[in-house]
Amino acid sequence: MELKVTKIGNSLGVILPRELLIRLKLDKGDSIFITETPEGFRMSALDPQFAEQMQTARALMRKRRNVLNELSK
Numbered sequence: 001m002e003l004k005v006t007k008i009g010n011s012l013g014v015i016l017p018r019e020l021l022i023r024l025k026l027d028k029g030d031s032i033f034i035t036e037t038p039e040g041f042r043m044s045a046l047d048p049q050f051a052e053q054m055q056t057a058r059a060l061m062r063k064r065r066n067v068l069n070e071l072s073k
Contacts, residue, residue: 003014016026024045026032033047061068 001017001020003016005012005014016024021027024032024043026045030045033044035042035044035048
């Protein structure tokens with residue numbers, strides 16, 4: 001899909017077609033994440049690094065549930 005950079009106010013931007021917004025499950029005000037890869041750039045509605053960190057945190061919280069319960073008292 002080819003998109004053109006256009007002037008938006010005093011800035012430059014890209015208008016995302018509705019089909020792309022639907023596929024990415026994006027709406028007005030949502031954030032997108034651009035990740036550089038060896039093949040170029042990848043755009044997603046999810047920050048892969050943050051998702052990995054959250055997965056690690058959830059696993060740790062499950063494993064240390066009793067400790068966290070005691071600390072919360």
